[in-house]
Amino acid sequence: MLEILDPILLARIQFAFTISFHIVFPAFTIGLASFLAVTEWRWLRTGNEVYRDVYKFWVKIFAVAFGMGVVSGVVMSYQFGTNWSVFSDRIANVLGPLLGFEVLTAFFLEASFLGIMLFGWGRVSKNMHFVATCIVAGGTLMSAFWILSANSWMQTPQGFEIAADGRLMPTDWLEIIFNPSFPYRFLHMVTAAYLTTAFVVGGVGAFYLWNKRHIPQARIMLGMAAIMAALVAPSQLLIGHEHGKNTMEYQPAKVAAMEGNWDHTTNAPLYLFGWPDQKAQETKFGITVPSGASWVLTGKADGAIPNLKSFKLEDRPPVAWVFWSFRVMVGLGMLMILIGAVSAVQYFRGKLFESRWLHGWWMLMMPSGFIALLAGWFVTEIGRQPWTAYSIIRTAESVSPAILGPQVAWSLLAFVVMYTFVFGAGSYYILKLIGKGIPAANDKEQYYGHGIESSVIESAAPQGGKNV
Amino acid sequence: MFDFSNIIDLPLIWGVLIATAIFLYVLLDGFDLGIGIIFPFAPSDKCRDRMMNSIAPFWDGNETWLVLGGGGLFAAFPLAYSILMPAFYMPIIMMLLGLILRGVAFEFRFKASDKSRHIWDKAFHFGSLSAAFCQGMILGAFVQGVEVDTRNFSGGPFDWATGFSLMTGIAVVFGYALLGSTWLVMKTEDVTMEWSRRVASYVLGFVGIFMALVSIAMPLMNDQIQKFWFSTPNIFFLLPIPLLTAGLFGLIWYDLHHKKAEYRPFLASIGVFLMGYIGLGISIFPWLIPFKYTIWDAAASGPGLSLMLVGVVPLLPLILGYTGYCYYIFRGKTSHEHMY
Numbered sequence: 001m002l003e004i005l006d007p008i009l010l011a012r013i014q015f016a017f018t019i020s021f022h023i024v025f026p027a028f029t030i031g032l033a034s035f036l037a038v039t040e041w042r043w044l045r046t047g048n049e050v051y052r053d054v055y056k057f058w059v060k061i062f063a064v065a066f067g068m069g070v071v072s073g074v075v076m077s078y079q080f081g082t083n084w085s086v087f088s089d090r091i092a093n094v095l096g097p098l099l100g101f102e103v104l105t106a107f108f109l110e111a112s113f114l115g116i117m118l119f120g121w122g123r124v125s126k127n128m129h130f131v132a133t134c135i136v137a138g139g140t141l142m143s144a145f146w147i148l149s150a151n152s153w154m155q156t157p158q159g160f161e162i163a164a165d166g167r168l169m170p171t172d173w174l175e176i177i178f179n180p181s182f183p184y185r186f187l188h189m190v191t192a193a194y195l196t197t198a199f200v201v202g203g204v205g206a207f208y209l210w211n212k213r214h215i216p217q218a219r220i221m222l223g224m225a226a227i228m229a230a231l232v233a234p235s236q237l238l239i240g241h242e243h244g245k246n247t248m249e250y251q252p253a254k255v256a257a258m259e260g261n262w263d264h265t266t267n268a269p270l271y272l273f274g275w276p277d278q279k280a281q282e283t284k285f286g287i288t289v290p291s292g293a294s295w296v297l298t299g300k301a302d303g304a305i306p307n308l309k310s311f312k313l314e315d316r317p318p319v320a321w322v323f324w325s326f327r328v329m330v331g332l333g334m335l336m337i338l339i340g341a342v343s344a345v346q347y348f349r350g351k352l353f354e355s356r357w358l359h360g361w362w363m364l365m366m367p368s369g370f371i372a373l374l375a376g377w378f379v380t381e382i383g384r385q386p387w388t389a390y391s392i393i394r395t396a397e398s399v400s401p402a403i404l405g406p407q408v409a410w411s412l413l414a415f416v417v418m419y420t421f422v423f424g425a426g427s428y429y430i431l432k433l434i435g436k437g438i439p440a441a442n443d444k445e446q447y448y449g450h451g452i453e454s455s456v457i458e459s460a461a462p463q464g465g466k467n468v
Numbered sequence: 469m470f471d472f473s474n475i476i477d478l479p480l481i482w483g484v485l486i487a488t489a490i491f492l493y494v495l496l497d498g499f500d501l502g503i504g505i506i507f508p509f510a511p512s513d514k515c516r517d518r519m520m521n522s523i524a525p526f527w528d529g530n531e532t533w534l535v536l537g538g539g540g541l542f543a544a545f546p547l548a549y550s551i552l553m554p555a556f557y558m559p560i561i562m563m564l565l566g567l568i569l570r571g572v573a574f575e576f577r578f579k580a581s582d583k584s585r586h587i588w589d590k591a592f593h594f595g596s597l598s599a600a601f602c603q604g605m606i607l608g609a610f611v612q613g614v615e616v617d618t619r620n621f622s623g624g625p626f627d628w629a630t631g632f633s634l635m636t637g638i639a640v641v642f643g644y645a646l647l648g649s650t651w652l653v654m655k656t657e658d659v660t661m662e663w664s665r666r667v668a669s670y671v672l673g674f675v676g677i678f679m680a681l682v683s684i685a686m687p688l689m690n691d692q693i694q695k696f697w698f699s700t701p702n703i704f705f706l707l708p709i710p711l712l713t714a715g716l717f718g719l720i721w722y723d724l725h726h727k728k729a730e731y732r733p734f735l736a737s738i739g740v741f742l743m744g745y746i747g748l749g750i751s752i753f754p755w756l757i758p759f760k761y762t763i764w765d766a767a768a769s770g771p772g773l774s775l776m777l778v779g780v781v782p783l784l785p786l787i788l789g790y791t792g793y794c795y796y797i798f799r800g801k802t803s804h805e806h807m808y
Contacts, residue, residue: 063575064575064576064579066528067528067571067572067574067575068572070528070531070571071567071568071571071572072568073535074531074534074535074538074564074567074568075564075568077535077538077539077542078538078553078560078564080542080549080553081538081541081542081549081550081552081553081554082553082554082557082560082561083554085549085550085551085553085554085620085621086550086620088542088546088549088550088553089546089547089549089550089619092542092543092546092549092550092768092772093546093768093769093771093772094772096542096543096544096546096768096772096776097543097772097775097776097779099539099542099543100539100540100542100543100544100776100779101776101779102539103532103535103536103539103540104536104779104780104783104784104787105779105783107532107535107536108529108532108536108787108790108791109790111528111529111531111532112528112529112532112787112790112791112794113790113794114528114529115524115525115526115528115529115794115797115798116525116794116797118524118525119524119525119798120525120797123797123798124797169769169771170469170769170771170772171469172469173469173771173775400550400553400554400557400620400621401554401620401621401622402554402555402620402621402622402623402625403554403557403625404625406625407557407558407625411557411558411561414561414565415561415565418565418568418569422568422569422572425572425576426572426575426576429575429576429579429580432579433579
């Protein structure tokens with residue numbers, strides 16, 4: 001019975017599960033930290049207290065999301081070793097320094113100054129507090145830099161040689177860090193993080209406008225989010241497009257899977273819908289734009305694009321996952337562009353803050369960034385299969401040999417139970433904070449106390465009131 | 469590609485750096501986890517609020533040292549990382565789950581309603597307790613050594629569970645409780661401080677017993693360690709370690725009972741940990757996978773260690789500097805910290 005527990009598949013599911021849960025939070029906090037830095041800057045510059053309200057409201061949500069990002073992130077730094085020890089041993093000489101620099105240049109910065117950002121009101125000057133916010137925001141970006149460099153290296157490895165015992169030895173650090181897919185992936189991810197946050201912030205703003213609460217603060221939230229959506233969502237399409245062309249050059253099998261293209265070398269159709277069948281080696285039920293994929297990727301209808309059948313069976317990624325994740329991501333991206341454009345039009349008509357139907361759309365779009373982000377990572381990570389380091393180390397040879405199916409099965413189960421419980425609670429508290437809203441003027445000061453406050457006192461006077 | 473391998477002993481330097489990172493983790497998260505361990509025994513909810521507030525601004529930074537310990541081991545000693553992580557699979561996963569519960573409790577506890585707050589009190593306590601216990605077990609199992617087949621762990625899933633590792637697990641729980649309670653003596657006042665003093669003096673005895681047990685067991689388990697400690701002239705050079713430890717125990721006891729000092733018990737507890745850590749470290753040196761691979765066998769290649777060294781030399785002092793700054797910002801007694 002226990003033999004059916006395939007340790008490789010289970011280890012992959014465990015990694016996918018824990019990293020997917022994790023990435024949601026950093027993506028949100030990367031965007032939110034920058035958003036907070038901007039609002040605090042606006043407050044310091046203009047003295048407009050509405051910006052302060054917005055800051056203090058979102059910083060509480062930031063704290064919850066950041067905490068969950070930290071605890072789920074610690075798991076990741078150990079999982080390479082627990083479940084992928086052969087991979088770790090073979091690539092550590094190349095990737096180790098990148099992850100080491102992530103901790104040294106980013107993780108400590110964020111973690112230390114977060115304390116001042118959350119609890120430092122009244123202990124440091126306003127300007128110092130702003131500096132702390134900027135440091136945290138800069139730290140999140142720095143962290144993204146190193147992590148995406150390491151991930152991109154796994155996609156497009158270079159700057160190393162393989163020693164006699166199979167271990168990889170670095171030969172050029174700049175080639176390793178600035179590997180071919182890194183600039184595209186970094187830009188794509190940071191932009192995705194900003195968009196994700198924009199749609200959450202905008203959705204909350206729209207929610208308050210819809211309910212006629214906190215109108216001045218809500219206008220700032222929706223207004224800033226609309227600017228992001230209108231300007232950044234179309235840019236993301238361009239960045240993603242360039243990223244795709246880069247992938248076509250370095251990971252052709254992934255692009256073939258994204259397009260569901262088994263046979264065509266030129267004039268490949270663009271599938272709007274279809275069902276890639278890995279066994280039958282064809283994409284069924286296709287609704288296509290003739291020569292569309294060739295045109296999008298090369299600019300010419302008869303442009304050459306990679307096809308799956310030119311790769312050996314054992315070198316092909318799971319096509320349906322990549323194909324469908326890609327469509328979810330692009331579809332949501334298009335929706336974001338549309339919402340951004342409509343919001344811009346409404347803004348210039350002077351109706352952005354009055355259009356209830358548009359606010360409804362913004363509310364519906366709140367989770368869109370998270371879904372698109374995960375879908376995008378599914379495309380790139382599943383598209384890299386069957387390799388951990390593309391065309392160098394196979395996933396099957398990367399796992400820890402001593403960790404057998406039953407062990408991974410129980411740890412996976414434990415992670416699922418724990419993450420569901422903890423992150424379910426976290427999401428609930430974030431929603432509760434949103435529902436509770438921005439406190440009225442008279443109980444602001446207590447509200448700003450954040451964690452350093454007495455739960456006893458707070459619960460005795462939940463709506464504020466005089467504090468001891 | 470620069471490589472300092474020929475000029476300096478990179479593995480040795482990195483061994484010292486990683487050992488220092490792990491020690492800083494043990495100290496810094498030690499008092500956090502210790503507070504979680506003694507949390508449910510506090511006399512009132514108000515005390516518990518203060519206990520938690522006293523570490524709320526720091527815990528995140530403190531836990532980062534664990535990431536540096538794990539990430540640093542991966543980067544500097546990949547062979548050790550890829551053998552030890554699978555070897556301690558279960559305790560590591562349990563420790564991580566414990567740290568998740570403990571970490572989220574900080575934020576959730578203050579956001580929870582009265583009815584559900586007890587859930588996060590328990591999460592905080594049991595998360596801290598299991599993280600501490602697992603760390604102790606990992607330490608014990610590490611000292612005993614693991615089965616290795618060339619470059620991979622080759623033992624069974626429960627090899628780490630031994631009588632010795634059980635004992636070190638309990639030892640670390642009491643050790644952290646000592647750090648946590650003396651931290652509270654320093655950072656709180658009135659009822660909370662008085663209670664912490666009593667807790668500290670209670671756990672102090674257990675810490676002493678377990679340190680003695682481990683010190684006796686280590687040389688008994690391994691001839692090399694026995695020879696190292698009890699041969700002349702080593703014994704004369706090494707004698708200060710147990711003597712200093714005994715002195716520190718006396719100082720903590722005196723401070724808690726007579727002098728009513730507030731800062732010194734915590735500092736002396738750090739001293740106790742330092743002595744224990746040094747004792748363990750020199751017993752095991754130069755083994756990184758006792759008694760199979762030394763730090764030189766397990767080290768990463770020269771270019772990587774060199775690059776990271778170039779990074780660490782300016783960054784580590786900077787990190788210590790701003791960590792210190794953050795502690796300075798939140799100096800003084802917690803109960804004075806009415807932020808509202």
